[in-house]
Amino acid sequence: MSDSGTLTKTDLVALTGVNKHFGELHVLKDINLSIAKGEVVVVIGPSGSGKSTLCRAINRLEPIDEGTITLDGQPLPSEGKALAKLRADVGMVFQSFNLFAHKTILQNVTLGPCKVRKTDPKVAEQRAMELLERVGVANQAAKFPAQLSGGQQQRVAIARALAMDPKVILFDEPTSALDPEMIQEVLEVMIDLAKQGMTMVVVTHEMGFARTAANRVVFMADGEIVEQASPEEFFTNPTSRRAQDFLGKILKH
């Protein structure tokens, strides 16, 4: 049903026996999942199944009740400086972009390197411009986030994550808040990243993305990993009843 969760040398992220409750609600049920270096994992499932919580647990934005999560073999520290240091290696892209509203686009990308990695501002700026170029918003560098379209903001958010040279990037429904015509421009940047070997965990219902870029689809329901398979296998031949129902529903639309 799911991976054993045992550590192999190439496992970048490994969750073992992870449980999480919100009060009475059991949102993550005995999750075992390992993600290899360079792997692109798409997480899919009905609303409320715990996808965001899983994503946020990996950089400890949500603490877990039980189990272990390791990054590059290191267990996540519980608090303080060590945790901050670990988070610097884990990029996160949010549904609502969350660009720093009081900083320019350029500053949004340089802030992390300058303040966390203590990179020389000149060097950070040059690197930031390269990244903004890569995601196609270099000409917006001097503006503030509110002056950009959603698609542009999300591409800046990806550049901000990349600026930290993360080992893995977590995407929590990166295109769900976007107008339809802007979804593609963000997906293209993500597909590009995947091709270049970035390790990615992507919560999304964009099946086009899953089919082109993902190595594996993880299907969650009610806090459990119900099924995981290659995109091809999962979309054409889901084995579990719940995955069949779920795909039936989203494919009809």
Place this chain on the structure above:
Amino acid sequence: MLSVLTDNWELFVDGFWTTLRLFLIAGVLSLALGTVLAAFRVSPVPALRAIGTGYVNTLRNTPLTLVFAFLVFGAPKMEISLPTFFWSAVVALTVYTSAFVCEIVRSGVNTVPPGQAEAARSVGMTFMQVLGIVVLPQAFRAIVPPLTSVMIALLKNTTIAAGFSVAEAGAIPAVMAERGENQVATLVWITVGFLILIIPLVFLQRWAERRTAVA
């Protein structure tokens, strides 16, 4: 009317100078302490949050006169000695005002969408960096107006020190009465003095609001 002021010029100048010093020192200290307490109250450490909450609930609900009385009469009995009545007054005003500053800063922090702090934590900032670089600058705009009110209240609260042997502006009427001067004129001049001190605060607020009114 004018002679009431000019004949007692030194008394007024000394009084208001003491008021101004009380205000500035207690103001800066309560901004600092209040901000630290607000950081406690939003910190991930439960013990710090409890300290912050306990402090605010105690100090905000205690009449300022009692805080003064405790420091002036109570503290020496507990062998905590402050060098002068002036410094007792500074401490009393600071511990009292910082509770209000804390609540203003904390509610300012709450106006900043939580996604801002999450994004900052995600790039690896420490708690202090998240607060100092991302959250507080964005909270500033919401903080300025109520903070100005608290600072004006602090300025007026300095007059309580007169009751505890500090010769600030609030102590002027008693001396003027001894000198047999006109009480109404005295009070009018004291009011004018306070207005003159408050005006810069109002301008400071306008300036700060304009500065933070960006996109």
